[in-house]
Amino acid sequence: MTTNERQCEHCNGHYLPKRKDQRYCKPECSKAGRKARDREAYQANPEKKKAQALASYRADRDGRRTAMAKRYVDNRTEVLADRKELREQFGHRMNARRRELHASDPLRNRERWSRGYALLLGVPVLNFSIDQLRQRLSMFGFKCWMCGGPFEHMDHTKPLSKGGPHSLSNIRPSCAHCNLSKHDTWPLESRRSAL
Ligand SMILES: [Zn+2]
Ligand SMILES: [Zn+2]
Secondary structure (H helix, E strand, C coil), X not given: CCCCCEECCCXXXXXXXXXXXXXXXXXXXXXXXXXXXXXXXXXXXXXXXHHHHHHHHHHCHHHHHHHHHHHHHHCHHHHHHHHHHHHHHHHHHHHHHHHHHHHHCHHHHHHHHHHHHHHHHCCCECCCCHHHHHHHHHCCCCECCCCCCECCEEEECCCHHHCCCECHHHEEEECHHHHHHCXXXXXXXXXXXXX
């Protein structure tokens, strides 16, 4: 081992560092090392780490979600592999948490899903509270705006897939049948004739 060589902190292999502060031989080792450090920090103080993660997420919720959506589009294979790993490790806990969220507030849960999908499509996403959303839906009596049937879906009047925004003014309650038979029809005139 020459004086310039260094030992990788993850795989213990020897390498020639390109930077002064380099600790790992290759990107894979760096990623694995970062994961191990995160895990250690979490185990040392789980409550602190959870609070930190939540605070940084809340500080820039939509920015974080947009970045996640972008990463999915750019590195789909990697993201799917990561998700699979997480599911294998924490699947039961993730499902329990999802059920808990849904049971505590189904509307919030539904809105969260819709927002994520809108961000993924890259359409405008506006901020509003769940109470404002509830008020908006109550304007339609929580009934399907097309047929008066039960409120089963949140309908984006101008479909997200046609560039419609995720905003209060673009959301109306609809039944599953009307929402699904809409088939992204836009503008509304052609939808009326389709019904
Ligand atoms: Zn290494
Ligand atoms: Zn309907």
